[in-house]
Amino acid sequence: MTWVTARARVWFILGGVMLLMAAFVACGSSAPPQPHTFQIQIRNAQVAGGGTHTFTVKQGDPVTFEVNSDTGGTLNIDAYKIAYPVTVGQTTTVALTAHSTGSFPVEFGVTGADELEIGRFNVEPK
Numbered sequence: 001m002t003w004v005t006a007r008a009r010v011w012f013i014l015g016g017v018m019l020l021m022a023a024f025v026a027c028g029s030s031a032p033p034q035p036h037t038f039q040i041q042i043r044n045a046q047v048a049g050g051g052t053h054t055f056t057v058k059q060g061d062p063v064t065f066e067v068n069s070d071t072g073g074t075l076n077i078d079a080y081k082i083a084y085p086v087t088v089g090q091t092t093t094v095a096l097t098a099h100s101t102g103s104f105p106v107e108f109g110v111t112g113a114d115e116l117e118i119g120r121f122n123v124e125p126k
Helices: 003-027
Strands: 036-043 053-058 062-069 073-077 082-086 091-097 102-109 116-124
Touching: 036 053, 036 102, 036 116, 053 062, 062 073, 062 082, 062 102, 073 091, 082 091
Parallel strands: 036 062, 053 116
Antiparallel strands: 062 091, 073 082, 073 102, 102 116
């Protein structure tokens, strides 16, 4: 093998490696789904601590809401067709995968009363 042929082979191999690296970067390396757990406390038909919460995740992430209330009611995320009953004094666990992107209201419904807005469930694209 001559010096020119060896040099050409090295450049060929380096060029191939660079093409593979460029292809990998162009395709992107999506991070694996990250699980999220959000704890919500309802006291006297209000969000404990006052105000509303913002629950932000990425599309595809597994999400768990743990709700504890001194009032019976229903945890609602209408865009995800979620309406889970919440029993007084017990923690209700609601698990889902964040599939739809956007910003969605999270509400607590009490029979015979207006829904309480707990916060916003924000699902960002991957």
